[in-house]
Amino acid sequence: MISKCTFSEVFLLYVFSAWYWFVEFINRIFWLKSGLSGQVFLRCEGRTALITGGTSGIGYETVKKLLSFGMNVIIGSKSTAEENERCLQLLRSLYPKCKVEIWYVDLASMDSVKSFAEKYVLSGLPLHVLINNAGIMFAPFELTKDGFESHLAVNYLSHCLLTKLLLPRIKQSGSEKCKARIVNVSSCLHFLGEVDFADLHSLMGYCPHQSYEQSKLCQVMFTRTLNRYLKNSGCPVLVNCIHPGIIYSNLYQYVWWAKYVGPIFLQKPDKGAEVAVYAALSAKLETVGGKYIEEFSVTPSSKYSKDATLQTRLWNETWKMLQPWLEEVDDMPEEI
Numbered sequence: 001m002i003s004k005c006t007f008s009e010v011f012l013l014y015v016f017s018a019w020y021w022f023v024e025f026i027n028r029i030f031w032l033k034s035g036l037s038g039q040v041f042l043r044c045e046g047r048t049a050l051i052t053g054g055t056s057g058i059g060y061e062t063v064k065k066l067l068s069f070g071m072n073v074i075i076g077s078k079s080t081a082e083e084n085e086r087c088l089q090l091l092r093s094l095y096p097k098c099k100v101e102i103w104y105v106d107l108a109s110m111d112s113v114k115s116f117a118e119k120y121v122l123s124g125l126p127l128h129v130l131i132n133n134a135g136i137m138f139a140p141f142e143l144t145k146d147g148f149e150s151h152l153a154v155n156y157l158s159h160c161l162l163t164k165l166l167l168p169r170i171k172q173s174g175s176e177k178c179k180a181r182i183v184n185v186s187s188c189l190h191f192l193g194e195v196d197f198a199d200l201h202s203l204m205g206y207c208p209h210q211s212y213e214q215s216k217l218c219q220v221m222f223t224r225t226l227n228r229y230l231k232n233s234g235c236p237v238l239v240n241c242i243h244p245g246i247i248y249s250n251l252y253q254y255v256w257w258a259k260y261v262g263p264i265f266l267q268k269p270d271k272g273a274e275v276a277v278y279a280a281l282s283a284k285l286e287t288v289g290g291k292y293i294e295e296f297s298v299t300p301s302s303k304y305s306k307d308a309t310l311q312t313r314l315w316n317e318t319w320k321m322l323q324p325w326l327e328e329v330d331d332m333p334e335e336i
């Protein structure tokens with residue numbers, strides 16, 4: 001595979017990330033943006049949330065917070081049965097009365113995503129909050145068995161498919177008084193991304209940074225288009241995306257230096273979870289949709305992500321790629 005990474009791109013990536021980390025650090029030490037304390041939340045007891053990648057990192061900490069608010073939580077995970085059992089035991093020891101389950105899903109396989117969504121629909125559970133959190137970063141080149149580049153598949157396409165298959169249930173669960181919410185966990189690195197429509201799956205050359213940035217940019221663009229569509233059709237559902245912060249987690253497994261500096265200098269996953277919970281439950285956001293949220297405030301996303309022509313092109317390409325898994329669902333238009 002030909003490498004598409006250039007020195008200047010990699011340099012820019014590190015300077016950009018370091019700047020973000022520095023600004024976050026200053027915000028936190030001076031309490032400029034101070035977390036969830038003082039926030040007002042929607043009534044949560046008995047409501048149901050579904051989160052992907054909820055057994056580790058930001059996802060796991062988000063699950064803890066949702067359970068502490070009295071929500072019922074379903075976690076989508078590809079971990080082994082033993083790992084899941086350990087995770088459940090830990091959660092139940094922290095929140096003895098909690099209702100939490102872990103269901104298997106491999107987001108690299110669209111068949112698996114479809115089975116997972118079907119299981120959810122058959123369960124009859126409502127779905128008030130969907131958090132599309134799971135992700136991989138800077139992984140070596142790999143095409144999934146469906147022929148998709150792995151970042152695009154795991155971070156973006158799987159979550160589009162999941163959202164679409166669950167949308168009827170999400171719509172039923174929202175009301176004008178208390179809208180259902182979809183939170184896409186994107187990244188500040190979307191600012192460095194562009195969508196390579198001519199080579200979405202990096203068949204002509206690969207750069208892990210570009211593929212990650214592209215997948216996170218796609219999430220931002222999808223957030224905007226989906227929210228616009230739902231708003232125009234009068235559905236009681238809000239869609240937003242977030243940058244959770246620069247958080248030390250397993251996500252950095254392909255970044256060689258992270259294990260040396262991460263534990264000391266980067267934020268802990270519970271900080272990232274605060275941003276996810278804010279987007280999912282803050283009363284302040286009850287009329288906010290189609291936005292990009294950083295550090296507890298709505299922030300402009302990249303200029304590229306706001307281009308309506310590119311958003312439509314991506315939307316149409318996305319459903320074309322996912323067509324084999326969509327036959328009977330026509331709850332959302334595949335061309336706009």
Ligand SMILES: NC(=O)c1ccc[n+]([C@@H]2O[C@H](COP(=O)([O-])OP(=O)(O)OC[C@H]3O[C@@H](n4cnc5c(N)ncnc54)[C@H](OP(=O)(O)O)[C@@H]3O)[C@@H](O)[C@H]2O)c1
Nearest residue numbers: 053057058078106107108133134135187246247249250251
């Ligand atoms: N950490 C940061 O600095 C940062 C910054 C910006 C954005 N984000 C975003 O935040 C989200 C969470 O990241 P994190 O830092 O919490 O990373 P993490 O600790 O590595 O968690 C990622 C989760 O995704 C799951 N996952 C990965 N591939 C999967 C697949 N094929 N099928 C099902 N689940 C899969 C992992 O499951 P396994 O454990 O079973 O692999 C894990 O639970 C990601 O979308 C990431 O892009 C993170």
